[in-house]
Amino acid sequence: MARAVTTQRKAINTAFAWGVGLLIFFPILWTILTSFKTEAQAISDPPVFLFFDWTLENYAVVQERSDYMRFLWNSIIIAGGSTILGVIIAVPAAWSMAFVPSPRTKDILLWMLSTKMLPAVGVLYPIYLLFIKLGWLDTQIGLVIVLMLINLPIIVWMLYTYFKEIPGEILEAARMDGATLKSEILYVLTPMAVPGIASTLLLNVILAWNEAFWTLNLTAAKAAPLTAFIASYSSPEGLFYAKLSAASVMAIAPILIMGWFSQKQLVRGLTFGAVK
Amino acid sequence: MATQHSRSAARLMMAPAVFLLLVWMLVPLSMTLWFSFRKYLPLRGGDLGWAGFDNYVRFVTSSAFWPSVMTTLIIVGGVLIITVVFGVLLAMLLDQPMWGQGVVRILVIAPFFVMPTVSALVWKNMFMDPTNGLFAHLWKFFGAEPVSWLSQASLESIIMIVSWQWLPFATLILLTAIQSLDSSQLEAAEIDGAKPVSRFYHIILPHLGRAITIVVLIQTIFLLSIFAEIFVTTGGAFGTKTLTYLIFQRVLESQNIGLGSAGGVYAIILANIVALFLMRIVGKNLDT
Amino acid sequence: MTLKGAFFAASALVSVSATALTAEVLTIATVNNGDMIRMQGLTADFTEKTGHEVNWVTLEENVLRQRVTTDVTTKGGSFDIMTIGMYETPIWGANGWLVPLDDLSEGYDVDDILPAMRNGLSHDGTLYAAPFYGESSMIMYRTDLMEAAGLEMPDAPTWEFIREAAVAMTDRDAEINGICLRGKAGWGEGGALITVIANSFGARWFDENWTPQFDQPEWADALNFYVGLMNDAGPPGYATNGFNENLSLFQQGKCGMWIDATVAASFVTNPDDSTVADKVGFALAPNHEGVEKRANWLWAWALGIPAGTQKEAAAKEFIEWATSKDYIELVAANEGWANVPPGARTSLYENPEYQKVPFAQKTLDSILAADPNNPTVDPVPYVGVQFVAIPEYAGIATDVSQEFSAVYAGQQTVAEALEKAQALTIDAMEAAGY
Numbered sequence: 001m002a003r004a005v006t007t008q009r010k011a012i013n014t015a016f017a018w019g020v021g022l023l024i025f026f027p028i029l030w031t032i033l034t035s036f037k038t039e040a041q042a043i044s045d046p047p048v049f050l051f052f053d054w055t056l057e058n059y060a061v062v063q064e065r066s067d068y069m070r071f072l073w074n075s076i077i078i079a080g081g082s083t084i085l086g087v088i089i090a091v092p093a094a095w096s097m098a099f100v101p102s103p104r105t106k107d108i109l110l111w112m113l114s115t116k117m118l119p120a121v122g123v124l125y126p127i128y129l130l131f132i133k134l135g136w137l138d139t140q141i142g143l144v145i146v147l148m149l150i151n152l153p154i155i156v157w158m159l160y161t162y163f164k165e166i167p168g169e170i171l172e173a174a175r176m177d178g179a180t181l182k183s184e185i186l187y188v189l190t191p192m193a194v195p196g197i198a199s200t201l202l203l204n205v206i207l208a209w210n211e212a213f214w215t216l217n218l219t220a221a222k223a224a225p226l227t228a229f230i231a232s233y234s235s236p237e238g239l240f241y242a243k244l245s246a247a248s249v250m251a252i253a254p255i256l257i258m259g260w261f262s263q264k265q266l267v268r269g270l271t272f273g274a275v276k
Numbered sequence: 277m278a279t280q281h282s283r284s285a286a287r288l289m290m291a292p293a294v295f296l297l298l299v300w301m302l303v304p305l306s307m308t309l310w311f312s313f314r315k316y317l318p319l320r321g322g323d324l325g326w327a328g329f330d331n332y333v334r335f336v337t338s339s340a341f342w343p344s345v346m347t348t349l350i351i352v353g354g355v356l357i358i359t360v361v362f363g364v365l366l367a368m369l370l371d372q373p374m375w376g377q378g379v380v381r382i383l384v385i386a387p388f389f390v391m392p393t394v395s396a397l398v399w400k401n402m403f404m405d406p407t408n409g410l411f412a413h414l415w416k417f418f419g420a421e422p423v424s425w426l427s428q429a430s431l432e433s434i435i436m437i438v439s440w441q442w443l444p445f446a447t448l449i450l451l452t453a454i455q456s457l458d459s460s461q462l463e464a465a466e467i468d469g470a471k472p473v474s475r476f477y478h479i480i481l482p483h484l485g486r487a488i489t490i491v492v493l494i495q496t497i498f499l500l501s502i503f504a505e506i507f508v509t510t511g512g513a514f515g516t517k518t519l520t521y522l523i524f525q526r527v528l529e530s531q532n533i534g535l536g537s538a539g540g541v542y543a544i545i546l547a548n549i550v551a552l553f554l555m556r557i558v559g560k561n562l563d564t
Numbered sequence: 565m566t567l568k569g570a571f572f573a574a575s576a577l578v579s580v581s582a583t584a585l586t587a588e589v590l591t592i593a594t595v596n597n598g599d600m601i602r603m604q605g606l607t608a609d610f611t612e613k614t615g616h617e618v619n620w621v622t623l624e625e626n627v628l629r630q631r632v633t634t635d636v637t638t639k640g641g642s643f644d645i646m647t648i649g650m651y652e653t654p655i656w657g658a659n660g661w662l663v664p665l666d667d668l669s670e671g672y673d674v675d676d677i678l679p680a681m682r683n684g685l686s687h688d689g690t691l692y693a694a695p696f697y698g699e700s701s702m703i704m705y706r707t708d709l710m711e712a713a714g715l716e717m718p719d720a721p722t723w724e725f726i727r728e729a730a731v732a733m734t735d736r737d738a739e740i741n742g743i744c745l746r747g748k749a750g751w752g753e754g755g756a757l758i759t760v761i762a763n764s765f766g767a768r769w770f771d772e773n774w775t776p777q778f779d780q781p782e783w784a785d786a787l788n789f790y791v792g793l794m795n796d797a798g799p800p801g802y803a804t805n806g807f808n809e810n811l812s813l814f815q816q817g818k819c820g821m822w823i824d825a826t827v828a829a830s831f832v833t834n835p836d837d838s839t840v841a842d843k844v845g846f847a848l849a850p851n852h853e854g855v856e857k858r859a860n861w862l863w864a865w866a867l868g869i870p871a872g873t874q875k876e877a878a879a880k881e882f883i884e885w886a887t888s889k890d891y892i893e894l895v896a897a898n899e900g901w902a903n904v905p906p907g908a909r910t911s912l913y914e915n916p917e918y919q920k921v922p923f924a925q926k927t928l929d930s931i932l933a934a935d936p937n938n939p940t941v942d943p944v945p946y947v948g949v950q951f952v953a954i955p956e957y958a959g960i961a962t963d964v965s966q967e968f969s970a971v972y973a974g975q976q977t978v979a980e981a982l983e984k985a986q987a988l989t990i991d992a993m994e995a996a997g998y
Binding site for chain 2: 009010013014016017018020021022024025027028030031034043045046047089090092093095096097099100102108110112113114115116117118119120121122123124125126127129130149152153154156181206209210212213226227230231234241244245248251252255256259260263266267
Binding site: 039043064065066124125128129131132137138216217220221222224228231232233234235236237239240 | 591593596598601604621623627630631635640641642806812828831
């Protein structure tokens, strides 16, 4: 699509897009800046933007008060584990829905999505009691399973729409050549589906990372992820903007960095079948 | 051609996902249904017996019920409108040739990576605080009286916070859709002398229909259950109590599991009504 | 002694010493208040003395409350010690969810705990949680602004004087508000303050038959007074201000007076955080002219052990450590006397070192002025000053305080709010079977 564009037009586009982009990004930028201020500077009137005494004190205080690495590790295990487990279960389901559709396929898909509509807090007690019975309270495995179930419908749907884009003729050809079901999936489908699976993984890691109801309510000390870490900084006594900012940056930085590095995959695959 | 063999294989492959979701749905759902007919007060000794439809009647006749349904719909609707409208505009902007497109795209999608709790805390304290918030400083700078956002414009503020979080998602999906638009079609229209506005309405928007449907559907599922944004900012005061929040109050603050469970059943019904409604309006686009 | 008997005795001995020697890892849920954060920093001292280690679960107050309540009602066993308040303790104790603290060691000196705190944390005379710190409410005011206004704060002022002083101190252009008070919805936030104000106007939550009393004139008087005062002399957006917001306003020098928890005294007088540290005076919480009761509340953050924990012995050791006289000495040695956890022990207030702390005596006087059994003028069927110690209260009072906050934000009138409060309280009390 080599449309001729004047430099002037491009400059205007650039300026406008950068303006909008920075505006949207500003709250995050401001949080990052505030995390390097002292508490007094964080609320100074008028606010200081860049010209303050940069300090790492807040990060030191936060690290000293809570063992950041433990929370981070739990977040990684829970978000990563639930996503991988979810994809393992979802790939066969999505495959069969996409390539061997039955009249009920659409109903099953919509039903799966509808399981997400049960308000979490309404079932807190039932789930909590269940977790006690199973001994899953404050364990990584318990949260991995719950978050996997929460996101499974989205995973199935994303993969399904992605698999549907793969032309059926290729499969036919493979089958003609005598490929078994196993090799069909392994050698024909999977390579074609990798971008879709990658973006599914990414999206669900984000969703699981940010899930704040179950991860907070089903954990105590051992399995608590970064959402619980944030809950100990949210409104303490006294001035807290700078420390809250530091804790916030620590909580979102890993996922933000991951997202930035993989945004191409995310953009490519995040279609939900929206592109025909 | 789907053979009998591949059909049964397909069923087998679908089984784990379907089975797990069935369990995940049925176990809590049946427990919720069971509790909703019980007088279940943990602080008064637990399960105190059969309650009939008392919980259902009490939940729906409480003065907070209908306002909470309205609040839920306003928040969901408001966020959907904002994210779709601005998402389309933003997607079109990002599709234009420019320098540093990748960086701008990163800036725009960043809010999606922020935990709801964190974004609510940041907005509440560092932007909307009537004394120390950045908005208050900005207002004062222009000689205006600072606004108490979370009490005077509570619903608008929450819609804004949530929209900020979901705009990147809408933009991303719409952007992928726009990029798949055949540019020769647009060029042809341009040569035919079609005005930008009419090009937008007759070519771009129809092409985006399907993507908009997806955005609306997925976001609705998530928006119906937003919680952290309200819990952190207003705690349900100033008319920001959604149905989810009302259930939270009944279950965790009033410690009335029976009443909360009845509320949960209503919430499921509401969600399904909304879903049906959505299918009617936009379902045509979703011929999968 | 038979052989069998000897064997049992021996094995009992072994098991006793075994439990004493086993180093446990305790999981403790606590709130992210300054004194608790300090306690976390001193955990090493506990580990050194007993060998037990501690995993802290530090949460913001509202999250903590929902977390520990869910766990204790379902007997989840996630925590070995929970930080709870004066509201939860008697209710949970009555339900048998807490381990009675009736066998604390001699050296702990349980009789040293202030009687008001001990009563508030007991059920049927048995202590169920040990106070880590206790508080009442009092007036903190700026001595310089008071002087500039040409007024002098009495030791025990009336609301009428507070209003006069607040208006006199207010200087909107300089961003000085005569008075900062909580308005934030939530039973433990604005709900607590408006309840003690109501008490000091002679209002009550329920009459002896558990009939809600929001239709009585005392409530209207109290609420109208509060709204009038805040509109004339309060900060903008006070409807969303809680303890923290007001604390930072006061520390920034934007409040003439602040009526809130006595523990705030050590924060506002701490020169590290407060710009007005050397200009703060203290006075008893006010009363309405002609009403004997003052706006004093009574609260304690306390440590309790949920029944069913496997680590009861170690948990008790921790509680004895954290709420002991030695712990107070430890904090004093590390951080100075002004920063020790206040309001829990009589001996602290007899300590000549602590008596030098400017707010010590006023804190004690305020705590002693609060009476949970007679919170207001007329008799009530409940226990509790700024709350009603029944399980339904938290839910009801949160709804009620949300109606009140809507008044503060100018979204409805006092009369409308009281009418709604009355209706929803009646409804909730019916649901609870009163």
